[in-house]
Amino acid sequence: MQILKATIDDCATIRRIASTTWADTYREILSPEQSEYMLNMMYSDHSLAQQMENGHHFVLAIDEQSGEYRGLVSYEFGYHGENKVKIHKLYVLPESHGSGLGKLLVDYVAEQALAHGCNTITLNMNRFNHSHGFYTHMGFVIAGEEDIDIGNGYLMEDYIFEKTIG
Incomplete structure (x- = not known):
């Protein structure tokens, strides 16, 4: 697997990975309307460009043999x-879950x-997301909870995970 820094030219790839993974992860957690709202809010070309301009670094994971993108991470x-x-x-695309x-x-x-x-990595995760075990296995601990009003009557109900590194 190769890790590549993403640019504004990669918005379509970022959006495809996010929407494919989102459908698998959130279909039992969020209503279709909330999912559509959040995907549009966070993954439009304009939104992704703003995130990149505001210090969010995006990287893509590509399978070198198939040439297919398998996952992404953004961080600040x-x-x-x-x-x-x-x-x-x-x-991480559903077909690549468990691959490392x-x-x-x-x-x-x-x-x-x-x-x-x-010296610390932090992230938010929906409290009803089944990925909880992945993060605890990776050494993250729950440092708190946070409810975030994202507009349109929707609320993100998250755990705050942290991991000390170094």
């Missing part, structure tokens, strides 16, 4: 002015974090 250094890296998005790709992407972020003087 110095989250809230602290020595933290925030993982904003981590998606999620670990590879988290490890990549950890390497980048350490290189930038950060």
Whole structure:
């Protein structure tokens, strides 16, 4: 698997990975209307460009043999002015679950974090998401809970996970 830095030219690929993974992960958690709202809000070309301009780094994982993109991660250094890296998005296509790709992407972020003087990785995860075991297996602990009003009457009900690195 090869990790490539994404650019604005990769928006369609980012959107495809997110929507494919989203459908598998959130179909039993979110209504179709909320899913559509959130995907449009976070994955339009305009939104992705803004995220990239505001310090979100996107990387894509590509299977070197097939040439197919299998996952992505986006992250931000110095989250809230602290020595933290925030993982904003981590998606692995359903057919690649269990392949070690999620670990590879988290490890990549950890390497980048350490290189930038950060000692903690933080992320939010929907409290009803079944990926809880993945994150605890990776050494993350629940540091809190957060409810975020995202507009249109929708609420993100998240755990805040953290992992100390280095």
